[in-house]
Amino acid sequence: EVQLVQSGAEVKKPGESLKISCKGSGYSFSNYWIGWVRQLPGKGLEWMGIVYPSDSDTRYSPSFQGQVTISADKSFTTTYLQWSSLKASDTAMYYCARLGVDNSLAYWGQGTLVTVSS
Amino acid sequence: QSALTQPASVSGSPGQSITISCTGTSSDVGGYNYVSWNQQHPGKAPKLMIYGVSNRPSGVSNRFSGSKSGNTASLTISGLLAEDEADYYCSSYTNSSTLVVFGGGTKLTVL
Numbered sequence: 626e627v628q629l630v631q632s633g634a635e636v637k638k639p640g641e642s643l644k645i646s647c648k649g650s651g652y653s654f655s656n657y658w659i660g661w662v663r664q665l666p667g668k669g670l671e672w673m674g675i676v677y678p679s680d681s682d683t684r685y686s687p688s689f690q691g692q693v694t695i696s697a698d699k700s701f702t703t704t705y706l707q708w709s710s711l712k713a714s715d716t717a718m719y720y721c722a723r724l725g726v727d728n729s730l731a732y733w734g735q736g737t738l739v740t741v742s743s
Numbered sequence: 744q745s746a747l748t749q750p751a752s753v754s755g756s757p758g759q760s761i762t763i764s765c766t767g768t769s770s771d772v773g774g775y776n777y778v779s780w781n782q783q784h785p786g787k788a789p790k791l792m793i794y795g796v797s798n799r800p801s802g803v804s805n806r807f808s809g810s811k812s813g814n815t816a817s818l819t820i821s822g823l824l825a826e827d828e829a830d831y832y833c834s835s836y837t838n839s840s841t842l843v844v845f846g847g848g849t850k851l852t853v854l
Contacts, residue, residue: 660843669848670781670789670832672841684840720788724843728777728836729794736788 627651629659629721631734637711637741644707645737647721654702655679658724661695661706664736665717675724676704711741746844747772747833754852760821763849765833766814771844773814777836780809780818783848784829792831793818820851828853 632646647659660675674685678697685695697704704721719737722730748766755761765772765780772778778796781789791800793809796816806821816835820827833846 658842662845669830670783670845672834672843672845675842684842686841722789725794727795727798728775728843729779729791730781730789730834730843731791731794731800733788733790 627723627732629723629732629734631719631721631737634738635740637739638743639713639741640710641741642707642709643711643739644705645719645739646703646705647734648701648703649723650702652723655699659697659704660722660724660730661693661704662720662722663689663717664720670720673706678702678704711739713741713743715739716741746837747835747846749831749833749846749849751847752850752852754854755820755823756854757823757825759823760819761823761851762820763818763831763833763851765816765818765835765846767816767835767844768814770839771835771837772811772816772833774838775836776811778809778811778816779834780807781832781834782829783832789832823853825853827851 630648655678661673663671673689674695676683676697678699694707721734723732780793783789796811797809832848837844
């Protein structure tokens with residue numbers, strides 16, 4: 626069974642750093658792109674970027690380029706989303722999702738709620 | 744502003760049919776048969792309902808169907824049930840480097 630399990634909720638202060646994770650299992654982890662999606666409170670889904678674990682090829686949506694870092698560690702079958710300096714506007718739910726060969730997002734993590742508040 | 748355009752909201756009564764549109768360009772929706780639709784209930788992760796324009800994953804009701812004409816894809820839900828009330832997002836493969844573009848989402852209200 627394909628599963629994506631994300632790390633737990635985080636509460637941080639502005640300016641702090643953070644790295645959240647998404648662990649894949651039940652499939653050949655290296656061979657599928659994994660994307661990250663932001664959902665601001667009460668808002669829609671936003672595609673942040675995507676990583677191919679086999680060679681760590683990473684692409685970012687323009688709005689998120691330079692704002693976050695996406696990475697993957699195939700030895701741990703885990704992808705990561707990190708911030709070097711959080712802002713209050715980063716408060717959101719973050720999902721990881723696996724891109725299938727048919728370019729659909731059939732498998733999603735359960736989401737990680739990130740709250741940034743002083 | 745999202746890359747794909749969806750109506751903000753649609754509504755229908757139980758038993759009726761509704762259609763949600765998703766308009767893109769020849770670089771995404773119009774150029775490839777890789778349009779998907781995800782359903783999201785409040786507080787839940789999205790769930791894939793349609794992939795490859797018109798294919799249903801195993802376990803998805805045949806009340807859900809998808810189609811495409813030119814740069815516009817559509818999701819039709821027939822025989823509306825109260826449980827269909829949710830947000831619906833289209834997504835498509837894109838020939839840009841990010842591979843995926845989303846619509847802004849459509850809130851379906853079952854009256």
